[in-house]
Amino acid sequence: MTDKGTIFRELHKPGDPFLLVNAWDRGSARMMQAMGVKAIATTSAGHAFTQGRVDGGTLTRDEALAHAQDIVSAVAVPVSGDFENGFGEAPDVVAETIRLATEAGLAGCSIEDTALPAFTSYDFDLAVERIRAAASAARALASDFVLVARADGVMLGQYDCAEAIRRIQAFEAAGADCVYVPAPPGVEDLKRIIGSVGVPVNVLMSGAFSTLTMPELAKMGAARLSTGGSLARVAYSAAISVAEGMLKGDFTGLARAAAEDDINHLLTK
Template sequence: MTTGHGTIFRTLHQPGNPFILANAWDVGSALMLQGMGAKAIATSSAALAFTLGTRDMGHITRDQSLAHAQDLIAAVNVPVSGDFENGFGEDPDTCAETVRMAGEIGLAGICIEDTALPADTAYAFDLAVERIRAASDAARGLNKDFFLVARADGVLTGKYDVEEAIRRLQAFEAAGADGLYTPTPANPKDLARICASVTRPVNVLAAGPCTKLTISEFAKAGAARISLGSALARATHRMIRDIGVDMLENGDFSALGKSISGDAVENLMF
């Protein structure tokens, strides 16, 4: 990955003209998504946890996340962004250090959320803002362009409402975040409110009610980026479960005949 990927990544973020940030879980999935036209790749903490046979939400270490991101960066020719949970620590200085380490390995940006992992409680407002301010200062201190996204996750976790999410996003913007993100707003109206409440680009997660929206509807709401989170990985694991039940419980292998050929996979990768 070249230093220019940070700038390329930033230019992709256009409110009202969203791009799909394709979350991969290994080199093969990243190469396939790139081969199908993804303009940028992201990691997913949950999807990585699946590959490691562990749990999400604070059980992946920073070293594991950085090593995984390095594998993807080395494999693809498009920008890569990191799902870096809560920055791997409560202290603002830890968030700043995480940004510096992410920049050093060649990531084009990362997300940092306001959840006190491994619990699902939200950081107090002032601490949440200070963490993003420290991360933003670190991003500006890098010798490359780096796109920092601040997440307000309380709507997702049920710890606060959309009004509090907007208050936090506006404070994160003032603290220097390049992009903002509130996963799983309840409806398109709330999504549009979130996008209109800030001037920086907004990421939307294709999950829950938002899976029913088309890309043109995301654009109308004002989104700049649509991420997949662990959804694509979970769809793959659903196939493993469903076909596994057919085979192991019913002795039925017919679903395997619906898979694509190895050549088709390789043609997307190479």
């Protein structure tokens, strides 16, 4: 039987992107699988929300691993972990996170260049060394594992696209299998990012980029389209909107609820 890491790796085809949906619990993961999604990812934001916390360094590594293992056990498709900064600054801590991730049954994971909870970016050399250590750990595993290196500084206002490109090129050289620059300023910047590396590039489908179509993204050379915490926030948005109405005495929003039979069908499919 082909291992999940190999199946996951084969989905990453520049110019033929696949949808990677970030699920926040077993139920959302099972429903996405039933609807035809070929791979699932965790979401640090969505997971944090379910624990009554904000995103960004509030989850421990043990909590994230247990959550990831729970989702892995709920679906048959490959699962990738959103593991923030690898739960530590030191390269050897990040390497250990990779080893633990595969023990949890994950087919891959992403590592950010962000120091949490400060939301500042690691210096270039340290950011690269962290990915080099993660890649070395991934290559030593018995099963295949897709390592995604994230340059989050553009999204956080820590550096510009030129620096993001310098970082992802270095991440590629350090052994990353896929790279990711969340929320670049515009489409032309995204095109430059995709064209700057030889490894697959993930695109976060949020904000202005949510208006792009699959064919448009394929033409740019994108390999993977992820949703981040957006789908979880859509679910929370619906709950907030309906609750606001109920607090004013308007219960009509509850009529928009999905039929229980429809949900049951997806959960048992």
